[in-house]
Amino acid sequence: MSEAILKTVNVTRRFPVAGSEDFVAVNGVSLEIPRGCLAILKGRSGSGKTTLMNMLGALDFPSDGQIFFCGEDITKWSEAKREMLRREKIGFVFQSVSLIPMMSAYENVEFALRMAGIKKNRKERCEECLKLVGLGGRMHHMPQEMSGGEQQRVAIARAMAHRPGIIFADEPTAELDSATAVNVINLFREMVEKENVTIVMTTHDTSLMGAGDVVFELEDGRLL
Ligand SMILES: Nc1ncnc2c1ncn2[C@@H]1O[C@H](COP(=O)(O)OP(=O)(O)OP(=O)(O)O)[C@@H](O)[C@H]1O
Numbered sequence: 259m260s261e262a263i264l265k266t267v268n269v270t271r272r273f274p275v276a277g278s279e280d281f282v283a284v285n286g287v288s289l290e291i292p293r294g295c296l297a298i299l300k301g302r303s304g305s306g307k308t309t310l311m312n313m314l315g316a317l318d319f320p321s322d323g324q325i326f327f328c329g330e331d332i333t334k335w336s337e338a339k340r341e342m343l344r345r346e347k348i349g350f351v352f353q354s355v356s357l358i359p360m361m362s363a364y365e366n367v368e369f370a371l372r373m374a375g376i377k378k379n380r381k382e383r384c385e386e387c388l389k390l391v392g393l394g395g396r397m398h399h400m401p402q403e404m405s406g407g408e409q410q411r412v413a414i415a416r417a418m419a420h421r422p423g424i425i426f427a428d429e430p431t432a433e434l435d436s437a438t439a440v441n442v443i444n445l446f447r448e449m450v451e452k453e454n455v456t457i458v459m460t461t462h463d464t465s466l467m468g469a470g471d472v473v474f475e476l477e478d479g480r481l482l
């Protein structure tokens with residue numbers, strides 16, 4: 259039984275609302291995500307998926323509760339240490355594509371490697387990741403010269419290039435057609451199996467749930 263890569267204990271996130279009580283977006287969530295799995299976070303719009311994921315990925319702090327990454331409580335870490343964690347150990351894929359527009363597909367992936375402080379074999383790794391997402395023939399295209407689905411695949415290559423222990427993907431398939439969405443999920447499965455990375459993704463798409471090793475469902479901020 260492998261240790262959980264991520265564990266939350268009673269995580270709550272409240273947002274202040276002008277002229278009324280705080281809004282509780284995530285409410286007392288305790289969960290464990292095993293290492294080397296594809297975990298799916300599902301739930302209706304507004305159920306708290308992005309809010310929870312932002313805390314899991316050290317982009318936001320819980321109002322209450324603890325988050326353990328490889329057994330360490332990251333809510334107690336300094337911002338500098340959390341930033342190092344994000345750069346070196348975590349990969350992010352956001353719903354709306356966030357490539358740097360002045361950089362080619364290749365340069366976008368290479369930039370992530372530089373940010374993570376990786377000096378060796380950068381070229382080989384960039385090419386390997388872009389080939390893995392099926393873009394071996396588009397490496398030197400600029401973002402605006404690629405389709406939305408291709409840009410999303412560059413974002414996936416960028417998220418995995420520095421071999422993070424965990425990748426967070428928020429609705430990575432929302433803007434893709436169903437065939438491309440299935441390709442992305444198959445790619446995630448392949449990454450989990452070949453690179454032993456842990457992937458946490460959110461989705462609305464019920465047809466994709468079967469691909470997850472674990473599925474967590476949120477309703478009004480609570481885990482079902
Ligand atoms: N900064 C904020 N201030 C106040 N309320 C917020 C803030 N961020 C999110 N919320 C509220 O918290 C709830 C959860 O939002 P969240 O973005 O986590 O939902 P979600 O499950 O990701 O939804 P979707 O599927 O639409 O992306 C929503 O009702 C939202 O309005």
Ligand SMILES: [Mg+2]
Nearest residue numbers: 307308309428
């Ligand atoms: Mg969301």
